[in-house]
Amino acid sequence: MMTMGFGNVSVTAANADSAGRPRDMYAVYFQKHGDSGVLETGRLPVPSPCPHEVLIRVEATSVNRLDIAVRKGFPGLSLGWPHIPGSDAVGRIESAGTEVTGCEPGQRVVINPGIACGRCNHCLSGKSTLCDRFVIVGEQINGAYAEYVTVPSVNIKRVPADFPLIKAAAAPLAYITAWHSLVTRAGLEFGDRVLVSGGSGGVSTAAIQIARLFDAHVVATTRAEEKAERLRGIGASEVIVTGKPEGWAKSYMASGGRPFDIVIDSVGSALWKDNMRLLGRGGRLVNYGRTSGGEVSMDLSFVFWKQLQVIGSTMGDPGDFETVMNLIFSRKLDPVVDRVFPLREAAEAQDYLEASRQTGKVVLLNGERNSPEDLAE
Ligand SMILES: [Zn+2]
The missing domain is CATH 3.90.180.10 (Medium-chain alcohol dehydrogenases, catalytic domain)
Structure with missing residues (x-):
């Protein structure tokens, strides 16, 4: 019983x-x-x-x-x-x-x-x-x-x-977290280039949809080839399948990939270096977790030269909740x-x-x- x-x-x-x-x-x-x-x-x-x-x-x-x-x-x-x-x-x-x-x-x-x-x-x-x-x-x-x-x-x-x-x-938790990170904290603007690192999670799939709502160019990463199509279906403009989670940034940039305005991340240490490298001038790295570890190092020459911002984000405020639930109930987010x-x-x-x-x-x-x-x- x-x-x-x-x-x-x-x-x-x-x-x-x-x-x-x-x-x-x-x-x-x-x-x-x-x-x-x-x-x-x-x-x-x-x-x-x-x-x-x-x-x-x-x-x-x-x-x-x-x-x-x-x-x-x-x-x-x-x-x-x-x-x-x-x-x-x-x-x-x-x-x-x-x-x-x-x-x-x-x-x-x-x-x-x-x-x-x-x-x-x-x-x-x-x-x-x-x-x-x-x-x-x-x-x-x-x-x-x-x-x-x-x-x-x-x-x-x-x-x-x-x-x-x-x-x-x-x-609630996933969409509030994604909205607070991207919009409230990182100041997402229409047409931004957004990288969602580790694109398959609840917050990540919410972030892909929210970024698309702002007509952003959204790139999502995943380690699983079989998830790529699904992420495109959710709204990712590009999906990058990364064999190992870290170390793909160099080849992406070398093959003509353009830098990002916002990177949203909860992976932490494993992706930090790549995330910093992938940000363009004035870029914002917004972090809401550390599933691979919380100890990171960064090259400050990226930070001051590109005038980057590292932004922390936790859950969301009552206004975030109201906004995302209204967008969900009106079927603009799914x-x-x-x-x-x-x-x-x-x-x-x-x-x-x-x-x-x-x-x-x-x-x-x-x-x-x-x-x-x-x-x-
Ligand atoms: Zn209080």
């Missing part, structure tokens, strides 16, 4: 409080850091919404690289146990805290995973990612690999009735879903992502919603 999705478990009177609210819920969680084998399934208490929060019955979530990094642990991360991962969530409002207005039970909403204090100068100027109290759902606090999750009511947005559940679940797993197979889904077998997003469906046919919904 402990491994079954909540859709297979009926909530009984014994599992409900006096008001009929369920006391415990199905969840995927871990109690120590490690490989995907540390993920457990079972029942945990249903979280109670604080006065400004809503309780959401999660219908779908998605897998992000962040989930794997949190599961493995990293310096500075301190979790309460058990920890529930998962930053994205789409679901229906179950209940709301006493201070929440304008939310109705049953509304389908998507969450912005970035939570901040809402009161400091950074928050009041719309830059909540700079808030000292900025946290991400599923990273420092419990996430959405569960039947229920709570978030502040300012972190939800209504999903249009005709919009596919799975695409909504695939969107989340790429590679594969759907039932939530109970979260460990397999994380392994699939960690092995970079996907192009785009991997979605986890709660309960009985566990088949790709739900894509059509």
Whole structure:
């Protein structure tokens, strides 16, 4: 029973409080850091919404690289146990805290995973990612690999009735991160030349679409030949298959390749040298992660002569969330879903992502919603 999705478990009177609210819920969680084998399934208490929060019955979530990094642990991360991962969530409002207005039970909403204090100068100027109290759902606090999750009511947005559940679940963290990196931080302009290094991930496929929305010339790199066609289909103007991830820049430039205005990167050390070399005058290297390592060296003669900028980017602000979700709901951006797993197979889904077998997003469906046919919904 402990491994079954909540859709297979009926909530009984014994599992409900006096008001009929369920006391415990199905969840995927871990109690120590490690490989995907540390993920457990079972029942945990249903979280109670604080006065400004809503309780959401999660219908779908998605897998992000962040989930794997949190599961493995990293310096500075301190979790309460058990920890529930998962930053994205789409679901229906179950209940709301006493201070929440304008939310109705049953509304389908998507969450912005970035939570901040809402009161400091950074928050009041719309830059909540700079808030000292900025946290991400599923990273420092419990996430959405569960039947229920709570978030502040300012972190939800209504999903249009005709919009596919799975695409909504695939969107938030990846698209917010891509938009914040390219547009808010790197100042993407119409017609820019943009390099998306490691083009197959969730943020990368989002970045390709966003850059195309700005009529950019987008070059994506991939190590897998079989992904090239898919990346072209998503919108990449050129796809470069790199045998080894590093060392291709010289031959690209020597064969007449033009330099880039923006490089968006989360690979880090393995590609850093190439990325710096590929930037043109006034170029911006925007970095949002370091999957191959965070120690880099760079030749400052590139930096001052070409007047380069190295820009850090983390997740995104409420304005980024509003903008990308509006573009997605109006079908101007189209989340790429590679594969759907039932939530109970979260460990397999994380392994699939960690092995970079996907192009785009991997979605986890709660309960009985566990088949790709739900894509059509
Ligand atoms: Zn703040």
